[in-house]
Amino acid sequence: MKIFKKVALPLSVALFWLVLWQAAAMILNNSLILPTPLETLKRLLELTADNEFRKFTALSILRIFIGILISIPVAWFTAALCSKSKVLSSLLSPAITIMKSTPVVSFILIAIFLVDRQIIPSLITFMMVYPVLFENIQEGINQTPDELLQMANTFGISWVLKVKRIYFPAIKPFFLSALSTSVGLAVKAGVAAEVVAYIPDSIGKKLSDAKSFMEPADLLAWTVVIIIISLLIEKAVRAMTKSSGRRSKHASDK
């Protein structure tokens, strides 16, 4: 039963969609509109064998990672400041609302006029991830148990220790769940930025070229690459979330 759930079921689901794709391609019978799964796989293998593929993929991932990595400390810092200052919180609130509600393509088009093209994917990734992290960290701060803070104040515990042992454990589940949901968003937004801003040496540029040169097999192959990257990053973050959720007994601390 376990083997069925772990292996057979996902394989059957994948097979169902592949058959559906194959059927649609056969009905359309035009690889310029919809190539078959086999044609796409063939093109994907050709692409991965190319040195440029590794370079473009690595650079795209790097740009997205930079956006995520910058948004993490900025979200922690601003959320902490806003929890202490209502004025700052009120000042930042419209910016967060705008970042959340504005279509990503508007930001990309505005960014094209304002900043260097190379930093657009990182900037857009930041703008997608930051508000999600900020709001969740703030929620974590609000949910920090008052009783524990009262206890720490009674014992005259330093603020560093309060942050480390009371605030951080309270915020951690909110932060990790936000990070887990926003990385998928980050990959999509980052690649969209590369497509619209036509960033050299990027997956986005390759996608854009595939569309312009009417190469749907390339388009689908690169899309598969993006899906795999997104899934791998999400899996990595989920694994991180799970492992940090576990309590560890350090030998020295018993």
Next chain:
Amino acid sequence: MLRINDLSKSFNNKDVIKNLSLSLPDSGFIAICGPSGCGKSTLLHLIAGIEKPSEGEICFSGEKCSISMSFQDSRLLAERTALQNVNFVLGDKKATLSRAEKLLFEVGITDVGLYPDELSGGMKARVSIARALAKDADIYLFDEPFANLDMETAEMTAAAIKKHTEGVLVIAVIHDKEFAVRIADRVIYFDETPITGEYII
């Protein structure tokens, strides 16, 4: 010396403490008894500075008065072991772990690596007591420290409290009046709600 002058505290317009005056010495074990919900814990919270008085004042002799407290609901850090919880008030340093461990042994906790969700109510209370004793203070407050303990363990824990609080003031809310009379130097019994009156000890 701890002086409480005309202290009043109300929650949602309901008086819990009304015009209470109390003078306590610099040292000794003072037990506070009274029916459930009469405001004994609120009094400890007011002395600890967790709650602010609605009226009146609490004065301590000396410029600086440090307070340590064991809470009725233990208030342990869920992600830290019993040992780490006690060590928390010692600055969370490796060097102080042996002191924290010794205190836990004295209150009968030998499996110091257990997390709060692995401890019984009585064990949590004793970890909270050990944590309170870990801090050097002028006043120790214990809120129902023996509530979940059998008589033998309560006696052992009371002995540990007395050993570590010699020469300072201990105020403990104790539900069991007979036990309070046996272990405390003085017992204050509040028999009405809100707590009121004038007491000089």
